[in-house]
Amino acid sequence: MTTQEIVAKLWNLCNVLRDDGITYHQYVTELTYILFLKMAKETGKEDSIPPAFRWDQLTRRSGIELKSFYKRLLTELGENSKGRMRQIYQGAVSNIDEPKNLEKIISSINDLDWYSAQEEGLGNLYEGLLEKNANEKKSGAGQYFTPRVLIDVMVRLMRPQPGESCNDPACGTFGFMIAADRYVRARTDDYFKLSEDVATFQKYAAFSGCELVHDTHRLALMNAMLHGIEGKIALGDTLSTLGKDMRGYDLVLTNPPFGTKKGGERAARDDFAFATSNKQLNFLQHIYRSLKPGGRAAVVLPDNVLFADGDGERIRAELMDKCDLHTVLRLPTGIFYAQGVKTNVLFFQRGLNDKGNTRQVWFYDLRTNMPSFGKTNPLRQEHFTAFETAYDAPDRKSIADERWSVLSREDIAAKGNSLDLGLIRDASVLDHGDLPDPIESAEECIAQLEEAVDLLKGVVRELQVLTGKEAR
Numbered sequence: 001m002t003t004q005e006i007v008a009k010l011w012n013l014c015n016v017l018r019d020d021g022i023t024y025h026q027y028v029t030e031l032t033y034i035l036f037l038k039m040a041k042e043t044g045k046e047d048s049i050p051p052a053f054r055w056d057q058l059t060r061r062s063g064i065e066l067k068s069f070y071k072r073l074l075t076e077l078g079e080n081s082k083g084r085m086r087q088i089y090q091g092a093v094s095n096i097d098e099p100k101n102l103e104k105i106i107s108s109i110n111d112l113d114w115y116s117a118q119e120e121g122l123g124n125l126y127e128g129l130l131e132k133n134a135n136e137k138k139s140g141a142g143q144y145f146t147p148r149v150l151i152d153v154m155v156r157l158m159r160p161q162p163g164e165s166c167n168d169p170a171c172g173t174f175g176f177m178i179a180a181d182r183y184v185r186a187r188t189d190d191y192f193k194l195s196e197d198v199a200t201f202q203k204y205a206a207f208s209g210c211e212l213v214h215d216t217h218r219l220a221l222m223n224a225m226l227h228g229i230e231g232k233i234a235l236g237d238t239l240s241t242l243g244k245d246m247r248g249y250d251l252v253l254t255n256p257p258f259g260t261k262k263g264g265e266r267a268a269r270d271d272f273a274f275a276t277s278n279k280q281l282n283f284l285q286h287i288y289r290s291l292k293p294g295g296r297a298a299v300v301l302p303d304n305v306l307f308a309d310g311d312g313e314r315i316r317a318e319l320m321d322k323c324d325l326h327t328v329l330r331l332p333t334g335i336f337y338a339q340g341v342k343t344n345v346l347f348f349q350r351g352l353n354d355k356g357n358t359r360q361v362w363f364y365d366l367r368t369n370m371p372s373f374g375k376t377n378p379l380r381q382e383h384f385t386a387f388e389t390a391y392d393a394p395d396r397k398s399i400a401d402e403r404w405s406v407l408s409r410e411d412i413a414a415k416g417n418s419l420d421l422g423l424i425r426d427a428s429v430l431d432h433g434d435l436p437d438p439i440e441s442a443e444e445c446i447a448q449l450e451e452a453v454d455l456l457k458g459v460v461r462e463l464q465v466l467t468g469k470e471a472r
Helices: 003-012 014-020 024-042 055-059 063-080 083-089 099-111 114-120 122-135 148-158 175-186 196-204 214-226 241-245 279-290 311-322 381-392 409-414 438-467
Strands: 166-168 207-211 233-235 249-254 291-302 323-330 343-350 360-365 404-408
Touching: 003 014, 003 099, 003 114, 003 122, 014 024, 014 099, 024 055, 024 083, 024 099, 024 114, 024 122, 024 214, 055 063, 055 099, 063 083, 063 099, 083 214, 114 122, 122 175, 122 214, 148 175, 148 249, 148 291, 148 343, 148 381, 166 175, 175 207, 175 214, 175 249, 207 214, 214 233, 249 279, 279 291, 279 311, 279 343, 311 323, 311 409, 360 381, 360 409, 404 409
Parallel strands: 166 207, 166 249, 207 233, 249 291, 323 360
Antiparallel strands: 291 343, 323 343, 360 404
16 A cells, blocks of 8 residues: 555545544544654654553444543543654644544554555655645635645755754744755765764754644644654744754754734844835845855745835845845745745855855746646646756756846845846736837827728729719
């Protein structure tokens, strides 16, 4: 049984819970509680779980007894366990009211082909469930889920290296860091080519993140654990004082949440040069300040960050001073949960000093004259091939691609430090430059009308002759 088949079976179990009023997101959270116990048994890692609350204790119970035991288990593991397990179960509450439904889920999970699942990777299985949840519009989960194909492109272009500290300050389910870990593992024989010290660093310190939403944080912890990543994943708000200690990173990969702070509040950070209620602008400030000299970042941001005036302009100017903002990728619409939201990826590198680091900015327009993306036409790797070629070119000026353009720092400054640039001509929109000269057009119309009048007069004369009615 393939991972995809197991994911499909697990996802279909959600139908069992619909009568209980369970949402898709609640279902994935509930699965996380149950899968943790099953996966611990399958991988021989039950030592951290008290014997009284291990998987086999669940499977030998049924009905009301099972429901009561399951709720006691959640409380026990959330209050009296340690480490990552306690973080996963802390505050855990079951949303399943019907004992038969709980029994059905546990028995179904127990009957799956777990040997095949382990062969393909339990982490891949869990990621598949998260992706299913994100793609289900009713779940609302897409807000913290970045398309895997985009994550993989950003990771490939950033090339995380062994020994580098990587961070996602708005980590959602930890997708960026897992992809970065996968990238390094693939190039180091699953870390076996590394020294013991570096391999230990990769597992326990290389990849970190922060997530504000408790349930999402729980999913991130589970996702990281199944991929063998033990780096710190903080629960809290990066834009609060918590974020001040998140610094000194070699690499930041992230897709910060859209919108403004609740109630229009400004970020509680006294280390930001510019106070604003715009979350993306605050995250941008945090990110370029969190990089060590020479550190690099790839960040997904909406269009408003590119053209917002006031503090927006000042933040962009500071970004281009402190960092080399070398590339802006204008992304297609329809690839995120909020249809119509226009997004971009900003690629930049922190300078060795804080002045004049950006000399020019390259833009790639992957938005204009592109198809509409969605479930029926998903975003695929091949859509990024031309961009990756241009990005990696030894001589970017040698790339002959109409979507690829460059503007000097001086040109950008002359446009109010706006980065809402680099879009090509939309073939569906009529450009005024293509319209003929209005005077010439009017004169041509007059000439045609006069010719038509003359023709009509000729017809009238012919008719008069035929009918014997001479013109007066």
